[in-house]
Structures are given as C-alpha cells and as structure tokens.
Amino acid sequence: VKTSNSRLAEITSLFERAEKLLVVGHIAPDGDSLGSTMALARLLAQSGKEAHVACLDRIPARYEFLLRYYPVITHVDELPLAADCIVILDCGDLARTGLPAHYVAERQVINIDHHVSNRGTWGLSWVDDAYSATGQQIMSLVDHAAWQVDSGTATCLYASLTADTGFFRHTNTTPELFRDAARLLEWGADARLVTEQALERRSLGELCLLRHALTTLSLHGAEKVAMIEVSYEVAERCGIQADEVEDMVDFARAVPEVEVAILLKGMSPQVTKVSLRAKGRVDVSKVAETFGGGGHRAAAGATLPYGLAVARQEVLQRVMQVLKSD
Numbered sequence: 221v222k223t224s225n226s227r228l229a230e231i232t233s234l235f236e237r238a239e240k241l242l243v244v245g246h247i248a249p250d251g252d253s254l255g256s257t258m259a260l261a262r263l264l265a266q267s268g269k270e271a272h273v274a275c276l277d278r279i280p281a282r283y284e285f286l287l288r289y290y291p292v293i294t295h296v297d298e299l300p301l302a303a304d305c306i307v308i309l310d311c312g313d314l315a316r317t318g319l320p321a322h323y324v325a326e327r328q329v330i331n332i333d334h335h336v337s338n339r340g341t342w343g344l345s346w347v348d349d350a351y352s353a354t355g356q357q358i359m360s361l362v363d364h365a366a367w368q369v370d371s372g373t374a375t376c377l378y379a380s381l382t383a384d385t386g387f388f389r390h391t392n393t394t395p396e397l398f399r400d401a402a403r404l405l406e407w408g409a410d411a412r413l414v415t416e417q418a419l420e421r422r423s424l425g426e427l428c429l430l431r432h433a434l435t436t437l438s439l440h441g442a443e444k445v446a447m448i449e450v451s452y453e454v455a456e457r458c459g460i461q462a463d464e465v466e467d468m469v470d471f472a473r474a475v476p477e478v479e480v481a482i483l484l485k486g487m488s489p490q491v492t493k494v495s496l497r498a499k500g501r502v503d504v505s506k507v508a509e510t511f512g513g514g515g516h517r518a519a520a521g522a523t524l525p526y527g528l529a530v531a532r533q534e535v536l537q538r539v540m541q542v543l544k545s546d
C-alpha cells in the first residue's frame with residue numbers, strides 16, 4: 221500500500237499542533253479498534269502529548285489483556301473536556317464512536333480508517349481500504365514520523381493486524397501484512413499472549429452459547445445461504461451477551477456450498493444484531509448498508525430494531541435479492 225507523504229505529513233502536523241488528544245475507535249470494539257487506538261495513544265504520549273483513549277462500550281473479555289498497555293475511558297462523563305483534537309480510528313460511521321455529537325462538533329477531527337463504507341466526510345479523513353487493518357495505517361504513520369515502537373505498542377498493533385485478518389486467514393492477508401507483522405515481532409510484540417487471549421480463549425458461557433447456536437444452523441437459497449441464530453433468551457441462560465462469541469458466524473461460512481453466512485444475535489427482545497460474511501462475488505456490505513450498518517465486501521454487520529423473528533425475515537429477503545441480482 222502506498223500513501224502519499226503529503227497526506228501522512230498533514231496528519232502528523234495536526235498531531236504536532238494538538239496538545240491534548242482523544243483517540244477513539246468504535247462501539248462493539250474489536251482487536252483492530254482497541255489495538256490501534258492504544259498504539260496511537262502510546263506513540264502520541266511518547267512524543268510528549270497528553271493522549272486519552274476512549275471506548276464507550278463493553279470491552280470483550282478476550283481484549284481485556286490490552287488494558288495493561290493503556291488506560292481506557294469507558295464513560296461519556298469521563299471524556300476530557302480539554303481535548304483539542306479527536307482521532308477516530310477504524311470507524312466507518314461517526315455515530316459508532318459513541319461520542320456525543322456536540323463533543324465532536326467542538327473539536328478538530330481526524331478520521332483514519334480502512335472501511336469501504338466510510339464516506340470520509342468528517343474532519344481530515346484518510347480512508348483507504350487497501351489497508352488490511354487500521355493498525356497497519358498506524359504503522360505507515362510510524363514510518364513517516366520515524367517514531368520508536370516499543371514492545372507494548374508492538375503488541376497492541378499485533379492485536380490489530382491479527383484481528384482484522386482473522387489471524388492471517390482472510391483475503392486481506394497480503395505479503396505486506398506479513399511484512400508488517402514480522403516487523404512487530406522484531407519490535408518485541410508478545411504474539412503468544414495475543415493468540416492465547418484474543419483467539420483461543422473460550423469462557424464457559426461462550427461454549428454454552430456455541431452449543432445452542434449450532435443447533436439452529438439452517439440452509440436457504442439452494443444451500444447458498446447458511447444462517448445461525450442466538451436468541452436473547454439463550455444468551456441470557458448462558459450468562460453472556462449474544463454477540464460475545466466473535467467467530468460464531470464462521471461456522472455458517474464453513475459449509476462448502478455456502479456463499480453468504482448470516483448470524484443473528486438477539487441483544488434484547490427488540491434489538492437484533494446481524495453479522496454477514498461472503499465468499500466469492502457477493503458484496504455483503506451493501507446488504508448491511510440497507511439496514512443502516514456497513515463494513516467490508518466479505519464481512520459486514522448492522523443492528524436492527526426488530527426481534528429475532530422479524531430480523532430473520534428481513535435479512536434473508538435482502539440477502540436473497542443480492543444473490544439473485546449478481
């Protein structure tokens with residue numbers, strides 16, 4: 221990936237002019253959002269800035285280990301009023317920061333992201349979907365600014381690169397991504413810790429959910445579509461939230477004939493989250509966008525104001541339309 225030096229210079233000069241920065245990712249945080257925000261905050265703090273990280277949502281247990289690398293503001297009333305610059309990372313949609321609109325409106329905003337669905341209409345935007353992870357964009361900034369990366373920062377960035385490539389399995393696992401991951405290991409990233417925590421760990425609640433969820437697997441559209449559901453009630457019985465098993469949708473995608481995999485997650489009796497995955501030609505970000513969500517061609521999501529039964533009907537219908545029109 222090549223980014224013009226002038227774009228990188230524009231961003232680093234805004235960093236230099238700012239004194240107090242808030243770095244924020246997206247709600248429903250993943251390893252890229254958390255890892256890239258913490259890494260950037262560490263780099264800014266290292267160059268003498270006052271840097272804060274905010275994540276205004278529950279941090280999944282698998283990413284709690286990252287909290288040793290940087291403190292995180294989790295409540296709106298803890299946001300630093302003195303911040304003069306907000307850096308938004310890995311977030312295709314301003315509302316997904318969870319920040320109050322007035323808090324954003326009063327400050328300089330920098331938008332660094334790699335989502336195709338990011339319109340880049342707010343603040344100084346650097347959106348490039350050629351990057352596999354936002355953490356990789358941070359590495360371009362590191363190279364441009366000649367920042368030193370210590371082992372803690374390297375570990376945060378490693379969490380970012382692994383999260384968005386599914387630990388080097390997705391099609392965005394490019395030669396350059398491997399080169400960047402190798403550099404992180406050279407800088408002392410604790411790869412074993414990231415793999416053990418972010419990939420391998422499963423709580424008893426997660427295993428309970430997984431066991432129930434797999435019994436709901438259904439096939440549609442001449443077996444080109446597979447769907448798994450987690451009802452709000454089952455999640456409650458297992459003692460966790462329906463979206464806590466990050467890779468559950470992969471079980472639907474695993475079926476060889478399947479082109480689109482759907483995971484429905486009952487967050488409450490009236491709110492259902494959907495995760496969409498595609499193999500081949502289908503662009504599921506388009507489906508997610510019709511529900512006010514977004515994402516990438518092969519992985520997208522949205523939150524629907526419906527219970528599970530209505531959400532199932534609506535999502536299946538839209539997915540079938542997209543399959544037919546291709």
Ligand code: 5GP
Nearest residue numbers: 312313495496513514515519520521522523
């Ligand atoms: P997941 O299904 O793992 O939650 O999300 C897959 C991809 O879709 C991620 O890149 C995520 O950022 C994006 N995504 C999920 N839900 C939403 C949403 O509600 N809005 C937007 N804009 N993107 C989403």
Ligand code: MN
Nearest residue numbers: 252310354384
């Ligand atoms: Mn990302």
